Amino acid sequence: MAHAIKFHPGMPLLEQHAEGTLSADVALAVAAHIDLCPHCQQLSRDITADLACQLAQQPVKTNTTDWQQMLHDIMAQPPLSKQAAATQAQLSAQPAESIIVNQREFVLPRALQRLAANHGKWLHLGGIATAKLPAGNDYHVSLLYISKDTEVPQHTHLGLEMTLVLAGKIVDENGEYKAGDLLINSPDDTHTPRTMADEDCLCLSVLSAPLKFKKGLTRLLNPLQQFFY
Ligand SMILES: [Zn+2]
Structure with missing residues (x-):
């Protein structure tokens, strides 16, 4: 990088x-x-x-018989067949998973590839798109795509917000975040993330509670809140 x-x-x-x-x-x-x-x-x-x-x-009570049995079991395993070895080589030679959104292709970090392959439908609102990932139940986990020159309306957080920039760049009141940067916002933080005029951005978003939007008409803010959570 x-x-x-x-x-x-x-x-x-x-x-x-x-x-x-x-x-x-x-x-x-x-x-x-x-x-x-x-x-x-x-x-x-x-x-x-x-x-x-x-x-x-830490002191460990080792049972010698168990160790010998374990060694024996390991030695007794059949060697990897040629075919299995070939399949494994093929698998590791496969290109990294990527996702496509807004006609742009993004390669994802290894830790996200399996989940991202099963992402939910992309939902679009203005220049922003979000797709839920089938992750745990405690948090809302999604991919968040922000087109160039686009602002996420100012919001605060009802819980923890973690945003990992995967590609591109976002800026907010507190700084500038590029690929690999991890933003952690708590309920006290208010910010207005936006992309630059010439570059879009893909993020991983992990939220423990909905965002709370500060500005605009209440009837428009509720759908917005649902869109992000
Ligand atoms: Zn680091």
């Missing part, structure tokens, strides 16, 4: 991700960020090594 990613999940989230204690939907956003971010890949490796080290220091 040509540019440096500026917005990372931070150590507590990376640690919880390595420990496997995050909700599946939050873990998805963190995993997809890690796929795009060499810095957090390194941190995650360090955290995992630390965890393994801590585990290794």
Whole structure:
């Protein structure tokens, strides 16, 4: 990646991700960020090594017979047949999953590929399109496409909002976010994300509660709220 990613999940989230204690939907956003971010890949490796080290220091009662049985079972497994090996090679040679929206093709991070293959129908509103991903139940997880020169109306958050930029760039009152940047907004944050005049943007959006739009006519805001959640 040509540019440096500026917005990372931070150590507590990376640690919880390595420990496997995050909700599946939050873990998805963190995993997809890690796929795009060499810095957090390194941190995650360090955290995992630390965890393994801590585990290794814990006294473990080892049953010798179990170990021998396990070794025996591993050795007894038939070697991979030529055909299976060929299939595996084929699978790994397959190009990365991509999705197409607004006649644009986007390659997705590994962590999202399987889910994105089963995304819901694209719903369009103005220059914005959203497709739900079949992820966990605690959060609303979707792909969010924003055409160039388009603004998401100003909103605050009733819960946690995580937005991972997958391609392109968005700006809001607080900064500028490019591919790999992870924005985490809490209920106190109000912002108006928009794209630049010459570039569209694809994001992963993870929401724990609906957005709350601030401006405009109430009768128009309710459909807007439903559109995003
Ligand atoms: Zn990072």
